[in-house]
Amino acid sequence: MSMHSGRERLVVIGGDAAGMSAASQARRLRGPDELEIVAFERGHFTSYSACGIPYWVGGDVDERDQLVARSPEEHRARAIDLRMRTEVTEIDVAGKRVRARDVDSGAESWTPYDRLVIGTGARPVRPDMPGADAPGVHGVQTLDDGQALLDTLARTGGRRAVVVGAGYIGVEMAEALINRGYQVTVVNRGSEPMSTLDPDMGRLVHEAMEGLGITMVNDTEVTKVLTGQDGRVRAVATEAAEYPADVVILGIGVRPETGLARAAGLPVGRHGGLLTDLAMRVRGHVDIWAGGDCVEVLNLVSGQEQYIPLGTHANKHGQVIGTNVGGGYATFPGVVGTAVSKVCDLEIARTGLREKDALRVGLQFETVTIESTSRAGYYPGANPMTVKMLAERRTGRLLGVQIVGREGAGKRVDIAAVALTANMTVEQMTALDLGYAPPFSPVWDPVLVAARKAATKVRDAR
Amino acid sequence: MSMHSGRERLVVIGGDAAGMSAASQARRLRGPDELEIVAFERGHFTSYSACGIPYWVGGDVDERDQLVARSPEEHRARAIDLRMRTEVTEIDVAGKRVRARDVDSGAESWTPYDRLVIGTGARPVRPDMPGADAPGVHGVQTLDDGQALLDTLARTGGRRAVVVGAGYIGVEMAEALINRGYQVTVVNRGSEPMSTLDPDMGRLVHEAMEGLGITMVNDTEVTKVLTGQDGRVRAVATEAAEYPADVVILGIGVRPETGLARAAGLPVGRHGGLLTDLAMRVRGHVDIWAGGDCVEVLNLVSGQEQYIPLGTHANKHGQVIGTNVGGGYATFPGVVGTAVSKVCDLEIARTGLREKDALRVGLQFETVTIESTSRAGYYPGANPMTVKMLAERRTGRLLGVQIVGREGAGKRVDIAAVALTANMTVEQMTALDLGYAPPFSPVWDPVLVAARKAATKVRDAR
Numbered sequence A, B: 001m002s003m004h005s006g007r008e009r010l011v012v013i014g015g016d017a018a019g020m021s022a023a024s025q026a027r028r029l030r031g032p033d034e035l036e037i038v039a040f041e042r043g044h045f046t047s048y049s050a051c052g053i054p055y056w057v058g059g060d061v062d063e064r065d066q067l068v069a070r071s072p073e074e075h076r077a078r079a080i081d082l083r084m085r086t087e088v089t090e091i092d093v094a095g096k097r098v099r100a101r102d103v104d105s106g107a108e109s110w111t112p113y114d115r116l117v118i119g120t121g122a123r124p125v126r127p128d129m130p131g132a133d134a135p136g137v138h139g140v141q142t143l144d145d146g147q148a149l150l151d152t153l154a155r156t157g158g159r160r161a162v163v164v165g166a167g168y169i170g171v172e173m174a175e176a177l178i179n180r181g182y183q184v185t186v187v188n189r190g191s192e193p194m195s196t197l198d199p200d201m202g203r204l205v206h207e208a209m210e211g212l213g214i215t216m217v218n219d220t221e222v223t224k225v226l227t228g229q230d231g232r233v234r235a236v237a238t239e240a241a242e243y244p245a246d247v248v249i250l251g252i253g254v255r256p257e258t259g260l261a262r263a264a265g266l267p268v269g270r271h272g273g274l275l276t277d278l279a280m281r282v283r284g285h286v287d288i289w290a291g292g293d294c295v296e297v298l299n300l301v302s303g304q305e306q307y308i309p310l311g312t313h314a315n316k317h318g319q320v321i322g323t324n325v326g327g328g329y330a331t332f333p334g335v336v337g338t339a340v341s342k343v344c345d346l347e348i349a350r351t352g353l354r355e356k357d358a359l360r361v362g363l364q365f366e367t368v369t370i371e372s373t374s375r376a377g378y379y380p381g382a383n384p385m386t387v388k389m390l391a392e393r394r395t396g397r398l399l400g401v402q403i404v405g406r407e408g409a410g411k412r413v414d415i416a417a418v419a420l421t422a423n424m425t426v427e428q429m430t431a432l433d434l435g436y437a438p439p440f441s442p443v444w445d446p447v448l449v450a451a452r453k454a455a456t457k458v459r460d461a462r
Helices: A017-029 A050-058 A072-077 A143-155 A168-179 A199-211 A259-263 A311-325 A355-360 A410-421 A446-461 B017-029 B050-058 B072-077 B143-155 B168-179 B199-211 B259-263 B311-325 B355-360 B410-421 B446-461
Strands: A008-013 A035-041 A081-084 A086-092 A097-102 A108-112 A115-118 A122-124 A160-164 A183-187 A215-217 A222-227 A233-238 A242-244 A247-250 A254-256 A288-290 A339-343 A346-352 A365-373 A384-392 A398-405 B008-013 B035-041 B081-084 B086-092 B097-102 B108-112 B115-118 B122-124 B160-164 B183-187 B215-217 B222-227 B233-238 B242-244 B247-250 B254-256 B288-290 B339-343 B346-352 B365-373 B384-392 B398-405
Touching (some): A008 A017, A017 A035, A017 A072, A017 A115, A017 A311, A035 A086, A050 A143, A050 A168, A072 A081, A086 A259, A115 A311, A143 A247, A160 A168, A160 A233, A168 A183, A168 A199, A168 A247, A168 A339, A183 A233, A199 A215, A199 A339, A199 A346, A199 A398, A233 A247, A288 A311, A339 A410, A355 A365, A384 A410, A384 A446, A398 A446, A410 A446, A410 B410, B008 B108, B017 B035, B017 B072, B017 B115, B017 B311, B035 B086, B050 B168, B072 B081, B086 B259, B115 B311, B143 B247, B160 B168, B168 B183, B168 B199, B168 B339, B199 B339, B199 B346, B199 B384, B199 B398, B233 B247, B288 B311, B355 B365, B355 B398, B365 B446, B384 B410, B398 B410, B398 B446, B410 B446
Parallel strands (some): A008 A035, A035 A081, A160 A183, A183 A215, B008 B115, B035 B081, B115 B288, B160 B183, B160 B247, B183 B215
Antiparallel strands (some): A122 A254, A222 A233, A233 A242, A339 A346, A365 A384, A384 A398, B086 B097, B097 B108, B122 B254, B222 B233, B233 B242, B339 B346, B346 B398, B365 B384
């Protein structure tokens, strides 16, 4: 360790986006003679895109390995001592060491660290109900999960799929299974799919999904998974009904994987994620950093911590951590809550606060909802889109935007994401100089149409 | 007039985007009993999309009337006294009146005003060379121009077109004529097409246009248009060569149409456009407003006035003017120089300053150019794109972005347009919370990849 070798040792727990981005960036800044890097990963893969799994299952992506951004060998070639199938079982904060277990042999040993990065990610919520572990019931959190699901789909007769949950994973998996020719039923606890949207916008997603032939069952809790004589899943049961299923996908979200960190006494927030400072250091611990799906992030609009597991944040966290660990300086100031998704050709995007988020943090607001098109109305392929905008009462500050539409709708949310980051008012937004030409936008971009209407409403209500 | 009737009279010169938006917005705020509105238009059409003409000529838009957002009858139905084919020939500022002439009868009369809006637009640059007025040589500024060109295309045998100029109009017309099956040659005075980009990015457009089968002739001035025995165009001549042509399109830009305003002593800037204040009032004239293609606009990045004729600005100007004329309050703070265009499936976008713009106003900067893709690399339809970014030396403030790529490239410029408006640094941009999902973006959006690289370069050079 450092005392003896004259160089420091960085230990990384978790070999996916946050951990390995941190390791790679630290390596860029400091060579192996200055910094030893040891990384532990309990699974079979490193640096992969979990967000890509639905598209692999749906057949848009051919090969599992296309989802792997960097293999263990590639990491090792950059002088990162990556130990696969090795699970860290304890962090000894006082002793600055971690205990790791070889998953296959069971052998355990301690590894001292000078600096520690925690990137343990998330674990899927598994409902505590009878049959949840039956063959044919699948999560889609890891590449291993995806492979298991594909094996089931290849092996199993029948064409009926039930997706439990109607968030991002749920709707993306509904698309994947539609693309594979399944009859898809989505059972959703909420009143509308995509609870990251306000219900009035979720309603548009609901209607579009039904238009795609997906059966939506809202306001409904799954109570058990029913199995056949072969022990395999045969249906999903709710209080009121049974939905036959040859395969069941659990897409009911994830929680931060922080058991290890909690046991070590590290601080977690009310959503169960590790709490860090702006440099992504675990609060109160100068030598420990954390990032990715195991941490909470500051929402710059609400001013409160939030849990948003998302690959793009994990990569940014890793970049910031690696820069700081490597002797540079970087911060992660927070998020505005941007997300984009699609179900077949329906694009769904949101940023900032929903109505209930704003109310929860004491903000009063006006809302507007407008219809416009992705291109000039006369240009071929002009698709309708709906934009909802929230603006703070009196100040007119932008609080949030939700967009549902077809091609060209989703990424328009970036306009609002930047405006939120810059604390713009909707009045200021009306003057934004956005790209205009008939194939790209109406002469007033749909986001500006919403901003104009919101500015008028704020003014009239003041 | 106002003294007698107890109501004010607004006179509008020019019936297109700026003028009629102003009239419509003023009417929304003040009824006919408070405000009389008289508008003069010398042509046959009102409120049409000149930007749409190339797509009408190319066949993407079927009917001329699809380009008309609001017809004279629709304006009149909103109590706007619209006088078509009536040209204003003089503004008497001291006497607060305008003289107008009926284009067909030649009859002239004076109309007094309380408030005046000037929306006289632009006129195309017509090169002063032999043959420029020959049959078969066409501009594409107005709907009348577009109709005349379509008539020529329908009537004329031959399949060879020469486009003079390689700016927005030039490249869009090249696409239009390719779509109609013409062999297209573009003759361009500059070293690369799209001089609104730096030459290194223009080079990418050049290569893509050649890939589309368009013959590009750069660094070349057209010296004359050659005609046949029938008096019609037969070729375009340069110093070095002749290019046979059955039809010639002049796309060499426009200038502000300000003859009337100059004659009245109103202030024009160094680009020939009217100068206004932030409320779009003509400087020094409390009762006169101007907007659209006849004014100069403040570039918020350079701090200097610029001439950018663009429908989206004209509409915003009209909205601001109409609000102020109608007794409300609105301003047009300026532009950042955003523009987007396409040639077939090549998308071209820019915002902020080019290298030469930055140098001209005394800014020192770093530049980076990166390659990335529109979607996650493994997702079908991930298209390559090139992003160039300029950041100010020392401060790292974003100065400009240029993007050339395929589907999904162009509108990404809006991210930079908002960041420019908010005076963000490239370091701040690296933390932007942009929409991410594999069908929409790589985990680092291409604009963020450029921002990261630019931030590093600024830091290293400091």
